[in-house]
Structures are given as structure tokens and as C-alpha cells.
Amino acid sequence: MRRISSLTRVAVGVASLALAATACGGTSSDDSSDTASESKGGKGLAIAYDVGGKGDQSFNDAAYAGLEKAKKEFGYQTADIEPTDGETDADKEQRLASLAKQGYNPVIGVGFAYGPALEAASKKYPKTTFGIVDSVVEGDNVASLVFAEQEASYLAGVAAAKATKTDTVGFVGGVDIPLIHKFEAGFEQGVKDTKPDVKVLSQYLTQTAEEGGFSSPDKGKAAAEGQLEKNADVIYQAAGLSGQGVIEAAAKKKAWAIGVDSDQYNQEALSAYKGYILTSALKDVGGAVFSLAESVEDGKPLSGVQTFDLKVDGVGLADSNPKMAEIPGLSDAVAKAKEGIIDGSIKVKTE
Template identity: 80%
Template sequence: MRRISRLTRAAVGAASLALAATACGGTSSEAGNGGESEGDRGLAIAYDIGGRGDQSFNDAAYAGLERAKKEFGYETADIEPTEGEIDADKVQRLTSLARQGYNPVIGVGYAYGPAMEQVAAEYPDTTFGIVDSVVEGENVASLVFAENEASYLAGVAAAKATRTNTVGFVGGVDVPLIHKFEAGFTQGVEDTDPEVEVESQYLTQTAEEGGFASPDKGKAAAEAQLEKGADVIYQAAGLSGQGVIEAAATRKKWAIGVDSDQYGQEALAAYKEYILTSALKDVGGSVYALAKSVEDGKPLTGTQTFDLEADGVGLAESNPEFGKVPGLKDAVTKAKEAIIAGTIEVRTER
């Protein structure tokens, strides 16, 4: 049977990228399929749409790879997606990494699901990981997150910060994963102040249309919501989210980032004053945790859930203005405690 586990607070805390990395020798476990492997290498990741430099989801995965590289002193690889690619391209990418001896091999994003199911079966001695999806396989770790819980906290923050009683949500692609972000955010707003309205918009129906990779689309959507009176906008849109943040900052309104603490992202420095907070998702910690498990000779498999209780998701407080909004910090703290205690059950669907 597949093993389904919820990572403990201590386990995820040990994987946190906030900890200082220590130099260490050694290589990862034996990889490859029979004699096809060209060597014994370390962690490899294959990026989702938007690639490295999105200041969000993919960059968080890269941070996890960098920590593993420094700590374990081994070779790593990170591979960009191609425009308009199909599942066959993903199969080829994952196969190439496994054949070269990388272990583990991680697909960053749910789009790698079908390809990983196929390739993992062909390379049973390699540990595979997939972020944001569940794939069956004895040698596959499915790294999933309670995005709805972090988004609930973002909704609490938005409801406390708004002055117009209108806030916005911009989703990159209209898919179940992003519905979780919207569901949690909307519930957090409603539970905090039922008088606050939420304007929601998805940029595209499919990822191939650029919903996660088009800042111009994000900017246009945010501008439309700002015209309707929104003064706080939460985006779950990958690279497209940069356009949302730009639009909000230009109008001197609040933006809420996603996945990474976008207040601290260099590429967004011009807008950081208006990034109230970010709904955090420790993708980097999950990448590192899987790499460490392989390094320790005890590879994680099955569904690994990173939730609020395990510090796998959360809400950033880097912007000093976060603590200055009346009642915001206390409301977020109480909501977090209630979610962990189970007195607030955060929905996952719209």
C-alpha cells in the first residue's frame, strides 16, 4: 500500500530554508535503471511553466536545490520547460535525468503527473518527487500542500487591510489546484468580515495559454479589479503574478504575494512597499526534505502533506506595515491557531 503521511513540525522545520546550511561531503544514493545510469549524481529538478526567475513557485524549488547542493556537496541539475511542450517532452526530460544518474528527480508542478507515472515505473531504483500532485508509485514521493490554509490567512489579512470593502483574487489557470487558493482566500475574507466583497478572475483556462507565464495578463486583470474598487489583491498566478503586483503598487494599493515571500524578492524591489504579505508554501523545504531522505538512505515515498500545523505553509510578516494594520496580526494568529486546532475547517473547493 501507499504510505500517506503528514510531516511533523520538527521534520519540516529541519528542512526549512531559513536554517543555515552546513558543508558536507558525500553523494546521493544509487540511481538509474540497470546499466543505463551514467553515474551516481544528486538532486535534479524539472521546472514548471514560467521556469526559474518567476520569483515564486519555481524559484522556491531552486532554493531547495541550492541548499541540498551546498549541504551534500554533490552535482545537481535544473532544467527549464519549453514553450508549448506536450507530455512526451516531459517524459524525455525526466528520462534523461534518471538515465544520467540523478537521484532524486523532481518534477515541479502538477503537469508532470502523467510523465512521472510512466518514467518512475521504468526507473524503479530512482526516487522521484512531484510537487502539487499525487502520483502512484513505489518510488514516488508526492509533495502536496495545504494551499487553502495559507490562503485563508491571506483572506484574513485582506479583510483587515481593505478600506473599500472590496478585495480581489487573480488565479493563473482555472484548475482545481488554484481553486484551493481561491476557496481558502474567500473563506478567510468572509469569516473575518462578511461585508467585504471578493472579485475573482482567472487568466486562462489552460496553462498552455500562458496563465502562469504572462505578467501582462496579470496586470490587466488586476487593473480591472482596481477599477471596481479593490484595494487588496491576492494573486496565485506564478510569473503572471508579477503583473498583478505591479498594477497594485502603481495605484498604491496592497498586493498579496504567493508561494515565496515576495516582499524580499529582488526583482520586485520596486513594488515591495505595497506587498502587504505573501501566502507561503515551502516548496524549497519539500525539495530539500526529499533530497535529504535519499541522502540518508531512507527515501520518502507516498503522499507527503505540508500543512499549517507542520509549518509547510504560512503567511509572511516581513513587511513592517503588516504589524501596523489595526487588528491584522492578532486576527491572523487566532485564525492560524484555530485551523491547527481543527475548529476552523478550510474548504478546498469554490
């Protein structure tokens, strides 16, 4: 198994894609045949979405951007499949196995929830390269695509500390799990390192993904409204589709929202609120998806843990909103913090 600690970032232009939500259980594919075998191959990349599905303007849509880039670059067939409500690991395994059986290669599970299913499916189809985003799965034919979310979140915290006028900021996490703890830890550290007296309000929407923490804008909106009532004027969300509710609530109160994963300032579905999206903590999920597809196309499929961090521009902070430059000291503080993280003088916590 080849184990690679980092990759050069592949830009995918997430902001340029206008994405529309699709119904749960839906499938988008250039070939609906389910009779092809793994040995047929030649169909290229397939992705299976996490909760929230395509149209979340965040995590899943970033993966879709990578798929679209690969489709355009290599001219092959692709497939992207939605999750279903209340599905089990067995349902996920069947989905991944079906894609491999049809000849798609690589097959990528978008989200840590695919861990057990992808481990099982990859053993059944050893000639297919599998990828998983945000989790580590062992296997000679598996690439684990993971990110230093805490580093991008630290930069978001620096920006929040510079932007707040009330000295109170908020964090809304979708689900109370270790992955989202990384976002919270980095954000709070960035805030405190920049302006120690700033108060950080934190809230998780649910304890499990099944309760809708990543897929319920109404929950995100309610949480943000509660923090706004407590005087928060900047709120960072790491909540998938639920984050749209956070952004809406902040905009209605003319407070700042900080997006996540994709550059949400440039997402068409959020255009009504873009004036209040200060920045976004970026994860180049699309670049990771494309990199794996490219490696298979080149006949040298990646495997093992692939870590995307600030050093390779695998994570970062968006600067699309020109208002960022109008906030005294913000841009310089973010640049200095980024340099410190890369050279090791700033050690960012993960919990």
C-alpha cells in the same frame, strides 16, 4: 510503499536567494554527460521546472532554493532544467528519463503538469526516486509533495479583510483548475469569516496553462487593473510568473498586493514594489524538495503522499513587511485564525 501524512518543515531561506531568469529550454547542470546509467547514481538532486521557469520569484524559484540548499548541504552535483514552449507529455517524460539515466537521484517534476510523464518515467527507472510537486502519482519509488494551500490562503484572506478600506478585495488565479480553486476558496472564506460585508472579486487568467496563465505578467497586470477600477484595494494572486503583473498594477495604484508561494516582499526582482506587498501566502516547496533529497541521501527515500500543512509549517503567511503590524487587529486576527485551523475549530474549504 511508505505513506507519510506530514513532515517537519525544513526552512530553506528562499528570501535570501537572488534569482535571475533563464532562457526557455536552458539547462543548468554540473555535469552535461548523457552517457551515465541509472546504476551509476551519485549525482544527487535534479529538478524539472514548471511553466514560467526559474526567475518567477514564486513557485519555481522556491523549488530552486531547495535544490541549492541540498547542493550546499550534501556537496553533490545537481541539475535544473527549464520547460519549453508547447511541449508535450512525451517531452516531459524524455526530460525526466534523461535525468534518471544520467544518474541523478532524486528527480523531481515541479508542478502538476508532470503527472503523466513522471508516472511513465518512474516505471522505467525503478531504482531512482522521483518526486512530484502539487500532484499525486502512484508508485513505490514516487513521493507526491502536496500542500494545504487553502490554509495559507485563508490567512491571506484574514489579512486582506483587515487591510481593506474600500471593503472590496480581489483574487487573481493563473489557470482555472482545481489546484488554484483551493487558493481562491481559502482566501474568500478567510475574508468572509473576518468581515462578512467585504466583496471579493475573482478572475482566472486562462482556462489552460498552455494559454499562458502562469507565465504572462501582462495578463496578470490587466486583470488587476480591472479589479482596481472596481474599487479593490487589496489583491491576492496565485498566478506564478503572471503574478508579477498583479503586483506591479497594485503598486502603481498604491493598493496592497498579496504574494504567493515565496515571500515576495523579499524577492529582489520585485524590490521596486515591495512597499505594496502586504504579505505572501507561503508554500514551503523548497523545504519539500530538500526533504526528499535528504531522505535519499540518508538511504531512506520517502514515498507516497507527503502533505505539508500549517501543523508542520509547510504553509503559512509571511510577516516580513513591517507595515502589517501597523494595521489595527491584523496580526492578532491572523494568529487566532492559524490557531483555529491547527486545532480544527476552523475547517477551511478547498472549493
